[in-house]
Amino acid sequence: MRPLEARISLSALAHNLEVARRHAGSAKILAVVKAGAYGHGLVRSARALAEADGYAVLNVDEAVLLRQLGIEKPILMLEGPFDAEDLRACAEFNLMPVLHSPHQLAWLQQAAAPLSVFLKFNTGMNRLGFPLAEFEKILERARAEAKVSQITLMTHFATADEDFGIDWQWRNFIVRAGASGLPVSAANSAALLRYPETRRDWVRAGIMLYGASPFADVSAAELDLRPAMTLHSRIIALQQLKPGEAAGYGLTYMADAPTRAGIVACGYADGYPRHAPTGTPVLVNGRRTRTLGRVSMDMLAVDLTAIPEAGIGSPVLLWGEGLPVEEVARAAGTISYELLCALAPRVALKEE
């Protein structure tokens, strides 16, 4: 059997939720489980995160799956209804839709029962949300809606993880939201960890629950977060390169000294980033080394020159416990979110 597997630590998920709880104080936590719980598996992750106060998902299918598991907690639809039928499903399954655009307000009449809605305002990210300049008008309209039983005011930060911070968005939003007396939801993981003032009523914690740091300058370990996914494989072949010999497609890596290469059963069709250059960190037998040359569809090469005891069958850790996924992401010019979410369906997930 091909030796690649992603081990999912249920205790790490539960631990990270406790960390979120410490930061959230009296705010309620929506565990963000979109994209198959960031690649960790929706069902198992929702169960492991059972102490959350609710969940946030992308679409009705994910929400219904949670309801079918018997989960009765609040479920937020992060982008709201995509059509009128989604809006009807919100009433049927007791889901809380985000409403971010006028066409969604128009669908409200179709709901069979009044809904608790998250009214989303655009405070500078310019992705989803009503213009903040229309705050009073939109709020008035939502309050007059017979099919709205509860309104929570929501916004989303574009730079909570960066030096630019949240103030430029937060100040304009909270003067209006605060004056309304309605509940507020603003914080993602980065804001929850760094900007206590944004915690308010509902926080939306995603990446931190999976044990990755949202910040470039603070590690997950420093935040007391534990990686929930560890991607494991093994060495399936060995190559001895002489100086001047190359490895992999495009011959992008050329040995300048005798080099012992190991071929690992993991490639870009598994979700390992093809853009990871020579030198991307990897652990073999628990020891840190580097990738060599281009990542293939089903394989990649690693440098075993300094790990002479490694051979066929030696364990390889691509990311996770002992090698933060953030480091691999940085080397590949991307972020941990993308690597976790892009884990291919063909990779076996094993619970631990």
Ligand SMILES: *Cc1c(COP(=O)(O)O)cnc(C)c1O
């Ligand atoms: C995905 C998402 C989150 C979670 O963000 P993290 O950075 O993973 O914590 C929060 N809010 C919204 C609207 C999202 O789409």
